[in-house]
Amino acid sequence: MPAAAAGFICAPEMPRGGRFGTLRAFAARLRVMSVVLEARHLRKLYPGVVAVDDVSFQVPEGSCFGLLGPNGAGKTTTVEMIEGVTRPTAGEVYYFGRPADARFREEAGIQFQDTALQDYLTVRETLELFRSLYDRRANLEHIIDECSLRDLVSRDNRKLSGGQRQRLLLAVALVNRPRLVFLDEPTTGLDPQARRNFWELVRRIRADGTTIVLTTHYMEEAQVLCDRIAIMDEGRIIAGGSPDALLRERYRNVIIELPAADAPDGLGGIEHRLRDTDGMIEISTDDVNEVLRQLAARTRGLNRMKIRQPNLEDLFLDLTGHSLRA
């Protein structure tokens, strides 16, 4: 899919119905669709490496935009160029239609992938420190409750667990009442429970109307949180749109999985592929009944079989020929 697929904000359809009511609704939709952030032809070269190659996309206000890709795809470099932490080799970043400047720094909240905090400060002192650096200031007590830090406010920030630390880093990103929040791989290294709790937290922030830009290599995370995604590989955007639309557009089949060991004599004429990573056979079909009938005759049993819808991992594999977690 061409890189142009990344620019995917659609014009709202003209509403039908009574004149004034519909005009108001149309105006409201236009506001909803206003673009918070736009990256235009971003490019970053390091000696001998093109880290980011002509990346463009727009982020509508109030949305959760996911930048998806394997490690080394260029996601972090892309967001750091947008955040102004890394200087782009070429390209521009626009915030509400104007070049990103001091207003952007004041209104954006950022959670980096790896951030050290000042030693010997408590959670509350850390939040107070960062809050003091902005003119826009959030209610600290509200953020402490929102990020479930109430019991930790007096704890030295070096003594937090992984999940607690991520919640603190998110809280730090919220101290300036940001209109736009960047979350760079926020749940990497968290256990499944902590990850789910974090997703819930992100949902709450988004419900307040904050726009979110999320980078992740977890498919599930992107599918759960994002209403728009751009898939990156080797520094380029290779697909973009809403996760459901991308999958609907490409797949009409379902996927049947079963262990290769359960079909020792092969699958005859059934088209399939063998996953090297876990020794599972994958069959993509739009006629599940027929495939199941054939499998019943050729395998030792179907007790370990799974039937599922295609997901973003499948999409990435199809687009690039390699796994997202490679």
Add this chain to the structure above:
Amino acid sequence: MLKRIFAIFRARNREFLRDRGSLSWNIVLPVALVFGLSWIFADGNRAEFTVGVLGGAEAIDEALHPFLGTRYVDFVPVASVADGELAIARHRLDLLFAVDPAPRYWVNPDSSRGYFAERTLLQLDPDARRVAIRGDAVRYVDWVLPGILGMNMMFSCLFGVGYVVVRYRKNGFLKRLRATPLRAIEFVIAQVASRLLLIVTITSAIFAGTSWLLDVRMDGSYLLLLLVAVCGAVALISMGLVVAARVTSEELAGGLLNMVSWPMMLLSGVWFSLESAEPWVRSVAQAFPLTHVLDAARAVMLDAAGPGELAEPLLTLLLMSAVFLSLAALLFRWRAD
């Protein structure tokens, strides 16, 4: 701007005060140094002596007197008796010697090194006549105390700021600050202010303690001495920030800071006077902030220097601070990669 500077300043102070190891070290080391060195120097064990010879360079000739050929003694020309007496009183010279019209010498009765130089001279020429020096002589500990405090201040300024900034850069804390409205100059000023407060407080406390214990001589104004300490600390901290402006490894920072601090320790007159040093050495020493700090502090403590006499060293220190701070802000790098 002030609000942001204050936020960083306060956070850094908290970090320093809660890091007990670092805090204790900053207090224990200089106290140990003062007592240890005052004890060591009470015995006087420096290998070389510096003897002033009245007259020009031609006066330093072994043919004129056998004492002038003594090994391990630096002979330096001294223009007048008054200059020589002051140098002896301030331990810049161990002894002043004149051949004409008859061999005579001036020595500080409180100087252990002067005593040995005198013994050597009298062994070669028992007839050499001792002349009492006019004005009061200071003890070596009075002369060396500003040097020790200044040296401690220098290390604390350079390493305290240098290492911290490099650590912040290496662990990504600076990168995180970069993503806020904080500007490089605001961060730099906050670091200077935080370190300045800590260093001036600690140095003042140590000065008060050692003054009381050792009855250190203080002829001038305490306020002026504090001003000298503040200006000196700002210059030295700013110098540390220049060194740390771009470096990303603590090892390299350590090397660079040592490269800056050791010449200052040796050439700024911490331990001994540069009276007998080559002119180029003295010129190089003028480029070091510590030289001006020590000259000014000794002038206040030992010679009761007033604001007028301190204007030059203080202005020099302020100028150095402005240059170092501008360079540090200009060269400042937020990221490690």
